[in-house]
Amino acid sequence: MQLARDSVDPHNQEVYALWDQLAEFSVSDGDAALTHLLSALRTMFGARNVLWGALVRLPSPERADPLLGWRPRLVRVLDPIPTVAASVQKQFDTLWSGNVDLSQILSMSGDEPFRVRLLFEALPPEWFEGEHYRRHYLDVGFADSISVRIALNDDLRIRLFVFRDAQAPRFSAEDGQRLGFLMRGLRWFHRQQLLSHGLLIANAPLTPAERRVLLALLDGDTERQIAQKLEQSPNTTHFHVKSIYTKFGVRNRPSLSALWLGKLR
Template identity: 45%
Template sequence: MLDETIDTERIYALWDELSDFEASRMPEARVHLLSTVCNMIDARQADWIGAVRLVDNRHRDPLFGWRPRSHSALYPDAETARTIQEAFALMEKGEPDITTIRNAELAGQFRVLMLDELATPEWFESYSYKTFYRGLDRLDSIWVGIPINADAEIQIGFHRAISQPRFSGRDRRIVTHALRGIRWFYRLQMLSEGIGVASEPLTPMESKVLCDLLQGLSERQIAENNGQSPHTVHDHVKRIYRKYGVSSRASLMALWLGQPLPP
């Protein structure tokens, strides 16, 4: 039985709104999802992280091979970006904090976790909390882990400022219900970044070219849109095809539509 204190009609409307976004507008769709849920739980900021599991040293690694490969903040700013990159660098070196380790231990299952479930009491006095939370005006967080396949997942964090109260159980239930039933949306988001489905992440320019390809624009039109030569755009297109393991626009579109690749 659904919690009567949750605005389920708003959540269902949100799902309908997400389905109306075209494939070329996935970044905008992501912002819409994050901003809507933030409004529902009075969160001041949200992070979207694409993570992949690497094979090397998986069993000896404190994160079991998982590493972040993309990050976007709902309300981006230079200080947040710099601080998040510092946190990512520690993960790359195999020096994550306890909250990251505990989250990685649960990878492979949909999960919604309060910050105090991931942390130990002493962690709130640590460098990690002072730098990556209080240093960014974050008092409390709700973290969501969404598996896409065995080696890729999306992690979403919603954050409240130091001036706010901590999140409640109701806030957690809202987040759980709003984010649980839209796996199709997360798959498209992963495709848009090349995380977990491409051989390597797309560059910012490749992402722009991909959006134009998905709108059906010709390479000459894409070149005009981006102020580049047709030859340069053709090189971008070839790299996009190679990263996705396809050889044509039809095959690329089939990936987005979840259809078998054409012969």
Template identity: 40%
Template sequence: MASKQQQIHDLWDGLAEFGPTRVNEALDHAMASLCGIIGAQQACWFGAVRLDCRDDPIDGWRVCAIRYLHPHPERDAAYAEHRRRLERGDIDPSIVANLRHAGRFRVSIQHEIVPPGWYDGEFYRSLFKPFGIRDVCYMATPVNSGLESWFGFERVSPEAPLFGEAERALLERAGRALKWFHRQLALHHGLMIASQPLTPAERRLLSALLGGASEAEIAERLGLTPNTVHTYATRIYRKFGVKGRTGLVALWLGC
């Protein structure tokens, strides 16, 4: 079996092979590799953006994009309920604790940061316990002052061991070198322009534009009309603040 350090090197080398048009494949590879390194069964990535919200208990931070390594509808429903709670001001102490050091690279472990009795509370019972989640290890990477890219790794089943210092050290070793990748994730999901994140359709077109195909070729490949492709492309350029495909590619190569 490869050593942990070799697994980390394989992760880094593997991510470099995907290129800018296969961002979600690279993300799945990163989550699966990190799960293997620290012994987790499930992972998710989410992009958190700091919006201009006055008198907000978590200083305007909101999750604007999310992807699970092993998705299923029940998790999507739980995430939607979580967002509804946030918007009505129902902020769980675990969220506050995770954001306490926003702006710094950090690895936090759920059972260490939650208050006594948290596992008996309604938040855990409704959003974690139904999925057998025993513990979660979070890795947060600041992309800029208003954007953070997060991984969450879960150990599933009541008998699973809790995360500890060994897993924290491995994630710190593996994760500090990946800021370039988190910036690429943020660009792909339109989070560098927090007020107007990209739609799923725009993200599909973005990958095609970066791949070099003409708008006519993209239209044929995606089953769209050339006018629709041009409209989407123009919208994407506007959102990223560039004048055309050359500017878009230059922005991407700068990551």
């Protein structure tokens, strides 16, 4: 009976359609796929903006670090208007200061592999009278959020925030359940996103030039075609290819491609 209800639930149908759409993007279109996901979330949840980020745990955090070593490595905002971009940068800068906000501390705490939190359930009432809420929510047009945290391994997490403005109703428990259901089905997607940046598997992050070569390799281009596409010499392209193989711990393109299918650790 549950399957029969799910098959006609318009909310679930919308989620299934989004999963199918994301699966149609090629590896080389990973950035466009992420934009598509964030745009779809904004529409589905009547949101003002959406933020996606990857957190890494530093190998030797200070003993008194309230964030337990966790720091952002990649951040993507769907609509990075100047006020929002400045707010994100300000929050990023304070993570290395002694003025870490309670919301940031709570977001890093715990070891659950998957977690969904409603802002007004996660934080005490007095927090909403404080500077952080005013500066990083109200002053940039936000009033509420749902956050999702997904652990891809012990030292790497995905964080997603969906924001609403004051004119929209607060997020409900049903909204949280729906977003959680949607995001649980996308661990493969986040894995591919981080692989394309040289995180998760690579021994060192990729440079921007290496990332462009990597995406072309995964799209099936030869080194000569990559050199022509990126307007660089064949020797430069070959150097980048060798560096990519070294960072990912593979010897050839088939082994590199296998990482995207989850066949290699």
